[in-house]
Amino acid sequence: MIVVSHRGPARFEALDDGQFDVYPGSGGLAAALTPLLVERDDATWIAACLGEGDRAATRAGATRVGAVDLRLLDLDAHTHRLHLDVISNGTLWYLHHGLFDLVHRPRFDSRWHEAWEAYEAVNRTFTEATAASADEGEVVLVQDYQLALVPGLLADARPDLHIVHFTHTPFCGPNSMRVLPEMPAAALIDSMARVPCGFHTDRWARAFASSVREIRADVEPRCFVSSLGPDPEALARELESDGVARAAADLDDIVGDRLLLLRTDRVEPAKNIVRGFFAYDLLLERSPELRERVVFVAMLHPSRTSMAEYQAYANEVDAAAARVNERWATASWTPVVVDSRDDFARTVAGYRRYDALLVNSVKDGLNLVAKEGPLCNVRDGVLCLSPEAGAFDELAGPALRAHPFDLVATADALREALAMPAEERRRRAEDLRLIASNRTPADWLGDQFTASGVR
Amino acid sequence: MIVVSHRGPARFEALDDGQFDVYPGSGGLAAALTPLLVERDDATWIAACLGEGDRAATRAGATRVGAVDLRLLDLDAHTHRLHLDVISNGTLWYLHHGLFDLVHRPRFDSRWHEAWEAYEAVNRTFTEATAASADEGEVVLVQDYQLALVPGLLADARPDLHIVHFTHTPFCGPNSMRVLPEMPAAALIDSMARVPCGFHTDRWARAFASSVREIRADVEPRCFVSSLGPDPEALARELESDGVARAAADLDDIVGDRLLLLRTDRVEPAKNIVRGFFAYDLLLERSPELRERVVFVAMLHPSRTSMAEYQAYANEVDAAAARVNERWATASWTPVVVDSRDDFARTVAGYRRYDALLVNSVKDGLNLVAKEGPLCNVRDGVLCLSPEAGAFDELAGPALRAHPFDLVATADALREALAMPAEERRRRAEDLRLIASNRTPADWLGDQFTASGVR
Numbered sequence: 001m002i003v004v005s006h007r008g009p010a011r012f013e014a015l016d017d018g019q020f021d022v023y024p025g026s027g028g029l030a031a032a033l034t035p036l037l038v039e040r041d042d043a044t045w046i047a048a049c050l051g052e053g054d055r056a057a058t059r060a061g062a063t064r065v066g067a068v069d070l071r072l073l074d075l076d077a078h079t080h081r082l083h084l085d086v087i088s089n090g091t092l093w094y095l096h097h098g099l100f101d102l103v104h105r106p107r108f109d110s111r112w113h114e115a116w117e118a119y120e121a122v123n124r125t126f127t128e129a130t131a132a133s134a135d136e137g138e139v140v141l142v143q144d145y146q147l148a149l150v151p152g153l154l155a156d157a158r159p160d161l162h163i164v165h166f167t168h169t170p171f172c173g174p175n176s177m178r179v180l181p182e183m184p185a186a187a188l189i190d191s192m193a194r195v196p197c198g199f200h201t202d203r204w205a206r207a208f209a210s211s212v213r214e215i216r217a218d219v220e221p222r223c224f225v226s227s228l229g230p231d232p233e234a235l236a237r238e239l240e241s242d243g244v245a246r247a248a249a250d251l252d253d254i255v256g257d258r259l260l261l262l263r264t265d266r267v268e269p270a271k272n273i274v275r276g277f278f279a280y281d282l283l284l285e286r287s288p289e290l291r292e293r294v295v296f297v298a299m300l301h302p303s304r305t306s307m308a309e310y311q312a313y314a315n316e317v318d319a320a321a322a323r324v325n326e327r328w329a330t331a332s333w334t335p336v337v338v339d340s341r342d343d344f345a346r347t348v349a350g351y352r353r354y355d356a357l358l359v360n361s362v363k364d365g366l367n368l369v370a371k372e373g374p375l376c377n378v379r380d381g382v383l384c385l386s387p388e389a390g391a392f393d394e395l396a397g398p399a400l401r402a403h404p405f406d407l408v409a410t411a412d413a414l415r416e417a418l419a420m421p422a423e424e425r426r427r428r429a430e431d432l433r434l435i436a437s438n439r440t441p442a443d444w445l446g447d448q449f450t451a452s453g454v455r
Numbered sequence: 456m457i458v459v460s461h462r463g464p465a466r467f468e469a470l471d472d473g474q475f476d477v478y479p480g481s482g483g484l485a486a487a488l489t490p491l492l493v494e495r496d497d498a499t500w501i502a503a504c505l506g507e508g509d510r511a512a513t514r515a516g517a518t519r520v521g522a523v524d525l526r527l528l529d530l531d532a533h534t535h536r537l538h539l540d541v542i543s544n545g546t547l548w549y550l551h552h553g554l555f556d557l558v559h560r561p562r563f564d565s566r567w568h569e570a571w572e573a574y575e576a577v578n579r580t581f582t583e584a585t586a587a588s589a590d591e592g593e594v595v596l597v598q599d600y601q602l603a604l605v606p607g608l609l610a611d612a613r614p615d616l617h618i619v620h621f622t623h624t625p626f627c628g629p630n631s632m633r634v635l636p637e638m639p640a641a642a643l644i645d646s647m648a649r650v651p652c653g654f655h656t657d658r659w660a661r662a663f664a665s666s667v668r669e670i671r672a673d674v675e676p677r678c679f680v681s682s683l684g685p686d687p688e689a690l691a692r693e694l695e696s697d698g699v700a701r702a703a704a705d706l707d708d709i710v711g712d713r714l715l716l717l718r719t720d721r722v723e724p725a726k727n728i729v730r731g732f733f734a735y736d737l738l739l740e741r742s743p744e745l746r747e748r749v750v751f752v753a754m755l756h757p758s759r760t761s762m763a764e765y766q767a768y769a770n771e772v773d774a775a776a777a778r779v780n781e782r783w784a785t786a787s788w789t790p791v792v793v794d795s796r797d798d799f800a801r802t803v804a805g806y807r808r809y810d811a812l813l814v815n816s817v818k819d820g821l822n823l824v825a826k827e828g829p830l831c832n833v834r835d836g837v838l839c840l841s842p843e844a845g846a847f848d849e850l851a852g853p854a855l856r857a858h859p860f861d862l863v864a865t866a867d868a869l870r871e872a873l874a875m876p877a878e879e880r881r882r883r884a885e886d887l888r889l890i891a892s893n894r895t896p897a898d899w900l901g902d903q904f905t906a907s908g909v910r
Binding site: 098103173282387388 | 553554555556557558559561562563564565568628630633634635636637662724729730733737768817842843858860861862863864
């Protein structure tokens with residue numbers, strides 16, 4: 001089998017002796033897939049070089065990871081930047097998450113159309129590398145919106161292959177697809193409609209199917225739904241680690257015997273961090289009994305800092321947090337503590353300790369935090385979850401609804417979470433754990449195999 | 456029959472002698488309906504007082520317009536402002552036109568929820584006035600998004616009435632309805648689902664039907680599609696008027712023997728005026744032969760100037776126009792001429808004279824300009840029309856497509872329009888005229904009667 005994704009399962013750094021240090025790749029896909037694939041001896045993974053160390057390891061032929069034959073593509077830097085910043089993250093991410101301010105953006109100018117050619121070129125490069133690596137009739141699992149043209153190109157080049165595409169983001173509906181220029185929109189749909197396409201929830205699958213039907217009335221889309229869940233055993237091991245123990249002690253210093261409201265996200269507009277602070281501000285305004293009684297620890301990891309929109313959003317996040325503290329802090333209480341260290345041990349320590357977990361995304365393909373949290377938590381913490389997160393479909397029963405745009409409703413959910421009677425907390429936490437452990441990465445990988453038609 | 460709309464067919468100004476001057480109401484609804492209703496002796500029209508003159512005329516019982524019994528409701532000023540600025544124009548207009556920058560807006564805070572109560576209150580006031588005025592079994596035609604709760608309230612109060620609702624804007628789909636707080640979204644859908652609902656195109660009707668099915672699985676929406684067109688005879692009379700003759704002379708001074716590219720819009724983000732200037736800029740950049748050969752006359756009428764977003768957008772419009780002129784103007788040529796006088800005679804003179812008409816809306820319920828222009832034009836002018844305008848469904852054949860977000864595609868359409876061979880222009884202009892005269896206001900009013908079930 002071949003996995004094709006923009007980011008690989010590892011990154012490399014050259015050492016003085018000609019050897020390489022290997023670090024885990026970032027992102028949910030690498031975390032979910034890598035442990036499954038390193039145990040197999042039949043897996044090839046094709047991804048992009050993301051730094052000088054990756055390129056050096058590629059030149060040295062030193063990119064094997066466990067049993068995985070990792071092939072990293074050395075893309076032209078300018079082409080790669082246009083592919084990633086302008087099209088993948090600057091257009092398709094915005095489109096699928098509904099983040100465009102349509103009065104002002106997008107503006108598809110000459111530069112954008114040039115970037116679209118770069119997107120095509122990168123997808124062709126991935127396709128050629130895959131076509132050259134694949135055995136007759138092999139299963140090829142293409143991942144996510146950065147590579148949405150690969151299915152069509154690869155199906156043309158190698159009709160013998162069993163190709164599947166899986167989208168980890170939401171998929172926008174036909175109205176939003178009309179925002180794209182005509183040719184690119186049709187190219188994306190034409191490509192994806194060639195193969196079975198997977199999504200984390202039925203809602204994104206239906207949006208994709210409607211988009212296909214609107215743009216290509218003669219094509220019947222093939223969709224499947226496969227939710228992902230964390231590996232409960234891996235989380236259990238992490239919980240026992242020294243790193244988590246140290247982080248837990250740090251957290252105890254911060255929270256003490258107060259209630260802990262937690263969020264943990266990349267600094268990403270789709271995560272709706274600013275409105276989360278506004279809702280917390282409203283909570284403190286309307287629930288005086290909670291002042292000095294709760295600490296909102298926001299673990300916020302810098303993301304896509306090369307994009308101006310993300311820098312601007314990070315500034316808005318900082319200002320919103322500061323505003324809450326300026327308004328409510330006392331000599332002995334800091335209402336909001338922002339932690340920007342991207343350290344999974346700290347996240348897991350937070351998971352274990354929270355009384356309420358806020359996930360209020362504007363839109364979210366799945367949101368693994370909403371499942372990892374309950375699996376690690378030991379205080380019957382309450383999950384406040386946006387109905388716009390893919391995971392909501394599964395977790396709607398035991399979670400409280402955190403409407404992403406309704407500050408009053410979100411504040412009400414937080415108040416309900418923090419005041420919930422122990423018995424109800426216990427019951428909901430149990431249900432959350434049950435659902436969150438229901439789908440492992442192996443199940444998700446198995447669904448892609450099933451969809452490929454090979455098993 | 457009773458028409459219920461936020462704006463009425465006339466506005467009043469008190470004279471010193473206790474009499475009132477009567478001016479036509481603004482907006483497309485008044486323009487379309489008033490000439491039809493003043494000839495009937497069975498019509499009541501219920502609308503809001505919009506100024507001190509309206510209130511004085513109401514107190515004096517002097518609001519009859521022709522044969523129409525006009526009843527103007529004197530709403531509490533604060534309640535009315537919340538109803539109009541916060542909910543109707545600040546929320547529902549944005550929602551249905553897809554104008555929200557979801558990273559930042561909306562933020563449904565306590566003030567918004569208070570404004571929602573004002574929206575309910577105004578809808579109740581309209582309902583009570585209608586219920587008190589209506590004869591047994593009368594037809595009631597409720598108009599537009601400002602009064603979307605009237606159908607449900609009125610159906611409860613007066614089950615004998617034959618109520619219809621007509622929406623002049625687009626209708627957003629179920630994904631966008633999820634942006635609203637839950638209770639208000641359900642209230643709007645519950646109300647509208649009680650009666651037959653009309654829309655200008657099948658696309659908005661389908662979006663409404665999907666929204667109903669998503670929020671109320673047990674309800675089968677009743678929709679009808681009824682496009683509106685201008686009254687060709689009224690336009691013909693206007694074309695012969697002295698005002699148009701004077702305006703045409705003015706326009707000749709500005710345009711001379713150059714080509715005229717025209718747009719005429721309220722200064723409204725949904726009209727996409729800024730991107731129109733950017734596309735024109737790109738056109739001049741890529742088509743040197745058009746420099747000094749074309750004048751872009753933009754008739755832009757101030758709108759909703761009490762809303763900060765509209766003021767900001769007006770500034771962006773001014774800056775974009777100035778940028779084009781700074782870049783391209785010569786001693787003898789001004790590439791963009793902005794005319795902010797809201798004077799229908801000037802608009803009609805522009806209609807008659809244009810070589811290309813640009814309508815590139817982000818989204819538009821119908822867009823009457825796209826039909827009025829071709830009916831008045833005498834130069835076989837070419838229409839460049841956004842596929843996001845409701846009128847596109849009808850006019851797609853003879854119009855050129857002006858993609859609202861793709862500046863390159865819009866610039867290409869403008870170039871094609873201005874360079875089109877005479878024979879093709881003639882053929883397209885003929886088709887445009889044929890389609891644009893196909894649906895009169897009387898047809899549209901008749902469709903509402905038919906939908907009411909009475910005839």
